[in-house]
Amino acid sequence: MNVALLEKIGAIIGGLIVGAVAFYALWKDWKTPGVENHVFKVMLLLLGVGAVIALLAGLGILGTFGKA
Helix, strand or coil: CCHHHHHHHHHHHHHHHHHHHHHHHHHHCCCCCCHHHHHHHHHHHHHHHHHHHHHHHHHCCCCCCCCC
16 A cells, blocks of 8 residues: 555545545534634534545545646
């Protein structure tokens, strides 16, 4: 196993775990009022989107550019 494959596996596993936890916490916290909670919801959404991007990059769907 080379380092690039380990990095992809880590990105896939991390993306799945972090994305699932972030979107679940966002779902559970959706109806809470208050400005602080709205900031928390935005942070959870950004964390979930970042996890999806990491998952797509690990799967090779995102970030596959041709050679120069």
